[in-house]
Amino acid sequence: MDALKIKQASAMPAPTWGWLRMNDTAIEIPAGLERARAVTIEADEDLTETHASFEGAVEKLQERLDAVRADAPDTRACVRAAEREQELLDDLDTPALSAYQLAATREEIAGDVAHAFETGIGIDARSYLNFLAGGTVVLATEEGACEQAIVRVAGTSGHMAGAAVDVVAAKGSTLDVVISLDGVADSSRAAGLIGSELRVFAGEGARVNVTVYITADDVFTVLDDAGYVLDEGARVNVRHVVLGGAHTYTGLASDLRGDTARMEIDTRYLAAGDDTRDFNYIIRHRGRRTFSNMDANGVLTGTSKKVLRGTIDLIHGCKGAEGSERETVLLANKGVDNKTVPVILCDEDDVAGNHGATIGHVRPEQLFYLGCRGLSQEQAEALFTAAKLEDAALSAPDEQIRANVIRLGSALIEDFADFEEEIA
Amino acid sequence: MSTDALLSVADLTASVDEKTILHGVNLQVAAGETHVIMGPNGAGKSTMGHVIMGDPVYTVNSGSIIFDGADITELSCDKRSRAGLFLSFQAPVEIPGVPLSSFLRASIAGRPGLEMRGKEFRRRVKELAAQLDMDTAYLNRELGVGFSGGEKKKVEMLQLLLLQPKLAILDETDSGLDVDALSVVSRGMDAYRSTCDGSLVIITHNTRILEHLDVDRVHVMVSGRIVREDDASLIPWIDEHGFESFEREADETADAC
Numbered sequence: 099m100d101a102l103k104i105k106q107a108s109a110m111p112a113p114t115w116g117w118l119r120m121n122d123t124a125i126e127i128p129a130g131l132e133r134a135r136a137v138t139i140e141a142d143e144d145l146t147e148t149h150a151s152f153e154g155a156v157e158k159l160q161e162r163l164d165a166v167r168a169d170a171p172d173t174r175a176c177v178r179a180a181e182r183e184q185e186l187l188d189d190l191d192t193p194a195l196s197a198y199q200l201a202a203t204r205e206e207i208a209g210d211v212a213h214a215f216e217t218g219i220g221i222d223a224r225s226y227l228n229f230l231a232g233g234t235v236v237l238a239t240e241e242g243a244c245e246q247a248i249v250r251v252a253g254t255s256g257h258m259a260g261a262a263v264d265v266v267a268a269k270g271s272t273l274d275v276v277i278s279l280d281g282v283a284d285s286s287r288a289a290g291l292i293g294s295e296l297r298v299f300a301g302e303g304a305r306v307n308v309t310v311y312i313t314a315d316d317v318f319t320v321l322d323d324a325g326y327v328l329d330e331g332a333r334v335n336v337r338h339v340v341l342g343g344a345h346t347y348t349g350l351a352s353d354l355r356g357d358t359a360r361m362e363i364d365t366r367y368l369a370a371g372d373d374t375r376d377f378n379y380i381i382r383h384r385g386r387r388t389f390s391n392m393d394a395n396g397v398l399t400g401t402s403k404k405v406l407r408g409t410i411d412l413i414h415g416c417k418g419a420e421g422s423e424r425e426t427v428l429l430a431n432k433g434v435d436n437k438t439v440p441v442i443l444c445d446e447d448d449v450a451g452n453h454g455a456t457i458g459h460v461r462p463e464q465l466f467y468l469g470c471r472g473l474s475q476e477q478a479e480a481l482f483t484a485a486k487l488e489d490a491a492l493s494a495p496d497e498q499i500r501a502n503v504i505r506l507g508s509a510l511i512e513d514f515a516d517f518e519e520e521i522a
Numbered sequence: 523m524s525t526d527a528l529l530s531v532a533d534l535t536a537s538v539d540e541k542t543i544l545h546g547v548n549l550q551v552a553a554g555e556t557h558v559i560m561g562p563n564g565a566g567k568s569t570m571g572h573v574i575m576g577d578p579v580y581t582v583n584s585g586s587i588i589f590d591g592a593d594i595t596e597l598s599c600d601k602r603s604r605a606g607l608f609l610s611f612q613a614p615v616e617i618p619g620v621p622l623s624s625f626l627r628a629s630i631a632g633r634p635g636l637e638m639r640g641k642e643f644r645r646r647v648k649e650l651a652a653q654l655d656m657d658t659a660y661l662n663r664e665l666g667v668g669f670s671g672g673e674k675k676k677v678e679m680l681q682l683l684l685l686q687p688k689l690a691i692l693d694e695t696d697s698g699l700d701v702d703a704l705s706v707v708s709r710g711m712d713a714y715r716s717t718c719d720g721s722l723v724i725i726t727h728n729t730r731i732l733e734h735l736d737v738d739r740v741h742v743m744v745s746g747r748i749v750r751e752d753d754a755s756l757i758p759w760i761d762e763h764g765f766e767s768f769e770r771e772a773d774e775t776a777d778a779c
Contacts, residue, residue: 397619428619466577467615469599470608471629471681477600481628485620513631516640 101129104222108349108378110407112198112443120405120437123376125223125347127258128289128319136259136292139235141247145273150238152264153212155299159329159355160211167209174414176203176445202445206414211355217295217325218349218378224323227295230260234295237263239271239304246274248496253281253292253318260293260321267304267332274307276495279322280502281314281343289344290314293321300332302356307335309495313502314343315509316371322348330356330385339490340367340375342506351380354388354419365394368486369402369434370510377406379423383449387418394425397482398434409441412449422452429459430479484511491517527588528553528721529574529607529689534585536573543569545746546585549723551689556715556722556735558757561743562765567725568612570743571691575609576602590688604633606688610678610695616666622677623647623661626684636686650683653713654706672703679710689721690714696731708734729761744772 109122139146178192180203185194195203205214217224228234239245251261267273279292292314300306312320320343326334340346352361361381369375381390392408410421423440442451460478468478487507494500507514531549535542543566551557559567573580574587576599587595594602617625626647630636638646651658656676666674675695682690695707708731714720715735724732732754740757742750742765749768750756 395619426618461615462579464615464617466579466599467611467617468625470575470603470611471625471685472600472603472633473628474598474600477628477631481620481624484628485624488621488624516627516643 102127102226104226106220107223108219108347108376108407110378110439110441111380111409111411112441114439120407120439123347123405125219125319125321125345127226128291130256131258131289131291132256133230134254134257134259136252136254136257137231137261138250138252139247139261140250141237142245145237145239145245145247146235148236148238148266150266150268151236152266152297152299155266155301156212156215156327159327163209163211163355172207177207180204180207211327211353214353215325215327216351216380217297217323218351218380219321219323219347220349223321223347223349224295227260227293227321227323228262230258230293231262231295234262234264236266237273237275238266239268239273241268242270243268244272248276248278249294250278250498251280251292251294253279253290253314255284255286255288255290255317258291260295262295263297265296265298265306267298267300267306269302269304271301272305275309276499277308277310277322278499278502279310279312279314279320281318281320282505283315283317287317289317289319291319291321293323296324298324298326298334300326300328300334300359302329303331304329305333309337310339310348311490311494311499311502312340312343312346313499313506315506316342316344316373318343320346322346324350326350326352326361328352328354328356328359328361331358332356333360334362336361336363338363338365338367340365341487341490341503343373345374345376347376349378351382352390353382353384354390355384357385357387359385359388361390363392365392365396366486366490367394367396367404368483369396369398369400369404370483371400371402373400373402375402375404379408380411381409381421382411382413383416383419383421384413385419386416388416389419390421392423394427396425396427397430397486398427398436399430399479399483401431401433403435405437405439407439407441408453409443410451410453411443412446412451414445416446417448419446420450424454426456427458428482429457430482432459480511484514484517487511487514488517526552528590529723530588531574532586532588534573534587535583536569536580537583538580542583543580543746544573547746547748549741549748551721551723553688553721554719555738556724557739557741558732558737559723559725559741559743560727560760560765562769565743566746567743568693569746571609571693571723571725574691575599575607608682608685608687608690610682610690610692612694612697614666614674614678616664618664618667620665621662622665625665626681629681630684633685636684647680647684650680653683654679654710656680671698672700672706675699675703675707676710679707682710682714683717686718687720689723691723691725693725694727696726696728704731707731711735729757732757742768744768745776747772
C-alpha cells in the first residue's frame with residue numbers, strides 16, 4: 099500500500115492559534131505495509147453472541163430523549179443566529195457566530211445523538227481502522243450482568259493490523275474491557291502499524307471499565323481511537339497506559355448524554371528516545387449533574403515529543419455538571435518537547451470546570467540527591483523511565499500484558515528483567 | 523596531612539553566590555574512626571558535608587579533598603558516591619513518581635560486591651527495613667512523598683546499611699526526631715559501624731545521639747572555621763557550656779584581623 103497521511107487528526111473542537119502547531123496532527127501511515135490478521139478476542143460467548151448493536155442502543159436512547167424533549171421555543175440569541183437564513187442589518191440583537199459556534203449551536207438544536215457521535219482521533223482514522231479490522235466485533239452485556247473481555251492486537255514488522263470493537267453495556271450491567279496493543283520488531287526493524295477502534299454505549303446505570311496498554315516496540319505507529327456515549331447514571335472508567343511505540347495517537351471523545359453520567363480517565367505515559375505521543379480527549383457534558391475527571395501523568399526522556407489536548411465542553415443544559423482535568427509531566431531531559439493544552443468550553447451557568455498542569459524538570463536538589471546515591475544524570479533519567487515501567491507492570495491486567503511491559507522495559511533499560519524476578 | 527587518613531580535607535575554602543562560607547578548613551578522618559562536627563547554627567557544618575560530597579551549588583575556591591588516596595576535589599557527586607562516600611541529608615528530598623524500591627535498586631546497580639538480583643535484593647531490603655522498624659509498605663511508595671520526618675531519616679539509614687560506604691557523613695540525621703525514631707537512627711549507626719567498620723562524620727547539635735557511640739575526635743566549627751579539635755571529653759563540656767566561648771573567641775580573632 100502506498101504511503102497515506104491522515105490529516106487534521108485528533109483535532110481540538112475549538113482551535114487555538116495555528117502557529118502553536120497543536121490544534122491537530124497529521125498521522126503518517128508507513129508505506130509498504132501488508133495487512134495482517136493479528137487480533138484475538140477473549141470473551142465469553144454470551145458476550146459476543148448478541149443481536150445488540152451500538153446503533154440500535156443509540157436509537158433507543160434517541161427515542162427516549164425525544165419523548166421528554168421540551169417543546170418550549172428556545173429564544174436564545176445564538177439559536178436565532180444559527181437558525182436565520184441571512185443576516186439582516188436591522189436585527190442588531192442577533193449576534194454573528196463563528197464557524198465553531200454555528201456548528202455547535204446547530205448540533206445542540208438538533209439533539210441528534212448519532213449525528214453528534216465522534217471519536218478522539220476523528221472520522222478519517224475511524225474509517226481507516228475499520229478498514230484494517232475488516233469487521234466489527236460487538237461485545238454486549240445482558241441487563242445486570244457482569245462480564246469481561248480482552249482484545250489483543252499483536253503487530254509485527256512490515257504489517258498493519260487493527261481491531262474494531264463495539265461495546266454495548268445494558269442497563270445495570272458491568273463490563274471490563276482490556277485492549278492490548280503490542281508489537282514486536284524483528285531483526286529487519288521494518289516499520290509496522292497497529293490500532294484499535296472502539297465505540298462504547300454505556301446504558302442506564304451501567305458500569306464500563308476500559309484499560310488500554312500500548313507496549314509496542316519503537317518501529318510501530320499506534321492508533322487508539324475511541325468514542326463513548328453514556329446514558330443516565332452510567333459510569334465509565336478508562337485507563338490508558340502508553341509506554342511504547344515510535345508514534346502513538348490516543349484519542350477519546352465522550353458524550354455524557356444522560357443525567358448524572360460519570361467519566362473518569364487515568365492516563366499514564368512514557369516517551370523515550372525520539373518517540374512522539376499525541377493525546378486528544380474531548381468530554382461533552384450534555385446531561386445534568388454529569389461528572390468528568392481526566393488525570394494524566396507522564397515522563398518524557400531523550401528527545402521525545404508529546405502533545406496532550408484535553409477539552410471539557412459544558413454544553414447548554416448540563417446544569418450542575420462538573421469537569422476537571424489535570425496533568426503532571428516530568429521532563430527528565432532538556433531535549434524533550436512537551437505541549438499541554440487544557441481547554442474548558444462553557445455555555446451553561448451553575449457548572450464547574452477545573453484544569454491544572456504541573457510541568458517540571460528534575461530539580462537540581464533532586465539530581466544532587468540522586469547523585470549522592472551514585473546516579474549520574476543518565477542513570478537518573480533511566481530511573482524515572484524504569485519507575486514508570488515498573489508501575490505499569492505491577493498494575494498490568496494479566497500476565498501476558500505484564501510480559502509485554504517487561505520485554506519493552508528490557509529493551510529500554512539494562513537489567514530491567516531483574517525487576518521481573520523480584521516481583522515473580 | 524596524615525598518610526593513613528581515609529578522608530583528608532586540606533585548606534578548603536568554598537563559596538556560594540560569591541559569598542565565602544568555608545575558610546581554609548582542615549579535617550582528617552582515618553578508616554574506622556568516628557568524628558563529630560559541632561557548632562552553632564549557620565557555622566557552615568552542613569556546607570562542609572555538601573562540599574565534601576560535591577554539591578554543585580558550591581564553588582571550591584581553594585584547597586583539596588583526598589578520599590581513599592585519590593583527589594576527588596573535581597569529581598561529580600555520583601562518582602564520589604561510587605568511590606565510597608555517603609551523605610545522609612538533613613532534609614531528604616522527595617522524588618514523586620519513583621518508588622523507593624526502584625530507587626534503591628538503581629542505587630546499588632553497578633556497585634561491585636553489592637549487586638543483587640531480583641528476590642535477593644527484595645529479601646535484603648526487607649531485612650534492613652525490619653532492623654529499622656520500618657513498614658515494608660514504604661518500599662512501594664514514592665520516594666519521600668508523604669513520609670514523616672522520622673520515616674525519611676529511617677530511609678536514609680536504610681540506604682547507609684544497603685550501600686555500606688567507606689565513610690558516611692550524617693548531616694543532622696537526629697534533628698526533629700522523637701525518642702523512638704532517635705533510637706532507631708542510633709541503632710542504624712551502630713549497625714553500620716559493626717557490619718561495615720566504616721568511618722563516620724556526624725554533624726549535630728545534639729549530644730544525645732552520641733551517647734552510645736565511641737567518638738574519636740570532636741571538631742567545633744564557628745563561622746566557617748574549625749576553631750577547636752579534641753577527643754570525646756569535649757562533648758560533655760559543650761553539653762554543659764554551649765558554644766558561646768567559641769563564638770566569642772572567633773569574634774575576637776576576626777576583630778583582631
